[in-house]
Amino acid sequence: MTRLLSQPLATLDVEQSTLRVTGDVGMTAAAELAAAGAKWLETGGEKAVGFDFSGVEKASSxxxxxxxxxLRTCKRHHIEVSAITLSAPLERLAALSELDALIHSPALTE
Structure with a gap:
């Protein structure tokens, strides 16, 4: 496991081609997480990746x-998204926002 970003309340790790977010992600942390993950996606040379948000306890936009x-970065760089794992609170938010079908679509990066 490699730590890409550590904040007081949130971390971003990569393990076996999966970006893993844990902690409480607020607006400030989100910007840094997005940038660190996008940089890894752009420079990592991966053909397929996964995203694991199961360690995020609070749902937030x-x-x-x-x-x-x-997902946009993957699309731009032709990287397949093999799996997206959301915590229960994030699953509920995705369903309420009617984003769950988009998130779990097999054609995410086509």
């Missing part, structure tokens, strides 16, 4: 914006 920034 800031977290969802990180996810969508990474």
């Amino acid at each position: 800031a977290v969802m914006s990180v996810l969508f920034e990474w």
Whole structure:
């Protein structure tokens, strides 16, 4: 496991081609997480990646914006998204926002 970013309340790690976010992601942390993850995606040379948000206990639109920034980066660089794992609070937010179908679509990066 490699730590890409450590903040007082949130961390970003990469393990086996999966970006893993844990902690409480607020607006300030979200911007830095999005940038650090996008940089890794752009320079890592991965053909397929996963995103794991199961360690995020609080649902917020800031977290969802990180996810969508990474999805856009993957699309630009032709990186397949093999899996997206959300915590229960984020799953509820995605469903309420009617974003769950988009997030779990097999054609995310086509």
